[in-house]
Amino acid sequence: MMQSRTPEGDVAPLRPVRTGAAPADRLTGWIAVAVVLLAWEALCRLFEVSSLYLPRPSQIAVALVDLFLHKQAFTDLAVTLYRIFGGFAIGLVFGVAIGLAMSVSRRLQSIADVFIAALYPLPKITLIPLLIIWLGTGGPFMLTISALGALFPVIINTLLGVRQCDQGLVVTARDLGASERQIVRHVLLPAAIPSVFAGARLGLGVSIILVVAAEMVVGKLGLGARLYLAGQVLETETVFAVLVVLAALGIAVTKGLDAIDGLTGKWRS
Amino acid sequence: MNTTQAGKRVSGDTVGAVHPEIRLQGISLVYEAGGSTVLALDNLDCTFAAGEVTAIIGPSGCGKSTMLQITRGFMQASRGTLSFVGPDGQTMTRPPRMATVWQSFNLFPWRTVEDNVAFGLEMAGMPPPERRARAKEALRMVDLAGFERKYPGQLSGGMRQRVGMARALVMDPDVLLLDEPFGALDAQTRLVLQEQLAAMVERTGKTVLLITHSIEEAVLLADTVYVLTARPGRVAAEVRIDLPKPRSVASTHDPRYAGYFERIYGLLKSEVLRSMHGEAEAG
Numbered sequence: 001m002m003q004s005r006t007p008e009g010d011v012a013p014l015r016p017v018r019t020g021a022a023p024a025d026r027l028t029g030w031i032a033v034a035v036v037l038l039a040w041e042a043l044c045r046l047f048e049v050s051s052l053y054l055p056r057p058s059q060i061a062v063a064l065v066d067l068f069l070h071k072q073a074f075t076d077l078a079v080t081l082y083r084i085f086g087g088f089a090i091g092l093v094f095g096v097a098i099g100l101a102m103s104v105s106r107r108l109q110s111i112a113d114v115f116i117a118a119l120y121p122l123p124k125i126t127l128i129p130l131l132i133i134w135l136g137t138g139g140p141f142m143l144t145i146s147a148l149g150a151l152f153p154v155i156i157n158t159l160l161g162v163r164q165c166d167q168g169l170v171v172t173a174r175d176l177g178a179s180e181r182q183i184v185r186h187v188l189l190p191a192a193i194p195s196v197f198a199g200a201r202l203g204l205g206v207s208i209i210l211v212v213a214a215e216m217v218v219g220k221l222g223l224g225a226r227l228y229l230a231g232q233v234l235e236t237e238t239v240f241a242v243l244v245v246l247a248a249l250g251i252a253v254t255k256g257l258d259a260i261d262g263l264t265g266k267w268r269s
Numbered sequence: 270m271n272t273t274q275a276g277k278r279v280s281g282d283t284v285g286a287v288h289p290e291i292r293l294q295g296i297s298l299v300y301e302a303g304g305s306t307v308l309a310l311d312n313l314d315c316t317f318a319a320g321e322v323t324a325i326i327g328p329s330g331c332g333k334s335t336m337l338q339i340t341r342g343f344m345q346a347s348r349g350t351l352s353f354v355g356p357d358g359q360t361m362t363r364p365p366r367m368a369t370v371w372q373s374f375n376l377f378p379w380r381t382v383e384d385n386v387a388f389g390l391e392m393a394g395m396p397p398p399e400r401r402a403r404a405k406e407a408l409r410m411v412d413l414a415g416f417e418r419k420y421p422g423q424l425s426g427g428m429r430q431r432v433g434m435a436r437a438l439v440m441d442p443d444v445l446l447l448d449e450p451f452g453a454l455d456a457q458t459r460l461v462l463q464e465q466l467a468a469m470v471e472r473t474g475k476t477v478l479l480i481t482h483s484i485e486e487a488v489l490l491a492d493t494v495y496v497l498t499a500r501p502g503r504v505a506a507e508v509r510i511d512l513p514k515p516r517s518v519a520s521t522h523d524p525r526y527a528g529y530f531e532r533i534y535g536l537l538k539s540e541v542l543r544s545m546h547g548e549a550e551a552g
Binding site: 176 | 380
């Protein structure tokens with residue numbers, strides 16, 4: 001249950017392995033990408049591969065531009081982002097609250113432990129049919145599935161972070177006159193922040209997966225829906241174009257998290 | 270008048286403050302460990318005189334820090350009484366205000382130096398401008414002016430402990446508890462901080478309890494030294510230190526210093542040997 005942290009306490013499920021910190025390494029990486037794209041383009045032209053199976057990168061680029069200029073992809077992107085981050089925010093707030101409450105109340109912890117043990121290993125994607133029965137296919141359903149993705153990693157990492165808090169700091173706060181409530185707010189919570197952030201990273205990754213999957217199942221709007229519908233009508237270029245957008249989204253989210261991590265972690269040196 | 274008092278509180282020169290005498294009478298502590306009962310403290314009788322520095326020294330594991338926890342009220346003694354006697358000779362109905370300086374500094378790593386020092390004031394609900402001003406003043410007293418916006422991780426060990434001292438002193442406690450405050454520092458830093466602390470404590474006239482394993486520190490800082498026995502902790506001896514004040518490293522050249530040192534060393538040595546012997550038998 002506690003496998004979500006490495007010994008360094010830093011989890012990076014959304015972060016690809018860092019290959020190039022140095023500019024020269026980064027350049028090598030981009031050159032490799034260019035070579036692959038050119039080879040792909042050349043081979044498709046050479047062997048006249050049907051764009052139904054494998055469109056050329058140039059065709060994908062055209063489809064991508066077309067998607068945003070003529071097919072309202074901005075709306076899809078906005079709707080998907082809203083579902084991901086709206087649900088994620090709900091999951092984050094509830095996750096931290098539940099985690100903190102569990103960490104200070106032994107009774108609450110023993111109750112919650114049972115439910116978490118039962119629900120955590122369950123792939124959240126399997127809850128989609130049940131949630132559709134309960135909530136329909138509208139906004140509440142999307143936000144709920146997204147929140148569920150973030151909830152468990154955040155709860156578990158909050159608990160872990162509080163548990164790893166130096167007891168000396170708790171005693172020190174008490175010595176300086178802090179009440180139990182103030183200790184939770186001013187000692188346990190800030191001490192748990194790095195761990196909570198690691199949980200949020202994991203959780204956001206799950207939220208993205210769940211929202212796109214849910215859109216593929218029921219959506220009329222959103223990148224997942226766009227992807228699924230394009231696949232059904234064999235618009236392979238559009239399928240690739242949406243995949244490019246989703247990949248870019250993943251990169252942007254990772255970079256954003258890194259930036260926030262840098263801000264909150266300036267005292268960790 | 271109010272502002273003068275507020276200003277003086279930070280510098281620690283509070284006029285008419287209550288510096289109580291602390292009495293531990295027949296204090297025993299028994300706890301359960303692995304199915305057997307362990308006697309940690311055995312019938313301790315100690316008096317920490319008002320406005321004086323009392324040092325507790327003893328072999329490791331003798332329950333020195335436990336004594337401090339009991340005095341602070343964080344731990345309950347199994348038997349015995351703890352009482353605080355005010356300047357009027359009456360037992361105080363409420364415990365006096367106490368603050369602790371810790372061996373491991375215990376600074377909040379996510380707070381700046383200034384916010385660490387102001388922590389207690391913040392918890393008490395003091396508005397930001399006032400608590401910031403007091404923290405600044407307290408930091409100036411420990412020679413850390415200009416380090417307000419740094420984080421503890423950016424400071425050396427000696428500087429961190431000076432922050433720890435400022436954080437306790439800014440609360441203007443009636444009783445200052447020092448839990449091996451210089452145990453984690455190198456010898457040179459320790460000497461400098463001991464001198465600084467001695468001067469500061471002398472000026473404020475607070476009741477100070479110093480837990481230490483350094484004989485030098487005990488003799489340099491304390492008016493009275495209690496030597497504890499190896500577990501279970503009992504009072505082996507009470508040594509009154511009559512060296513002139515203010516004391517500094519130069520005090521170690523006083524012929525009486527050597528006498529005190531040797532006396533305490535002799536007591537400790539037999540206790541340490543006894544506890545090592547006990548451990549060898551138990552092992």
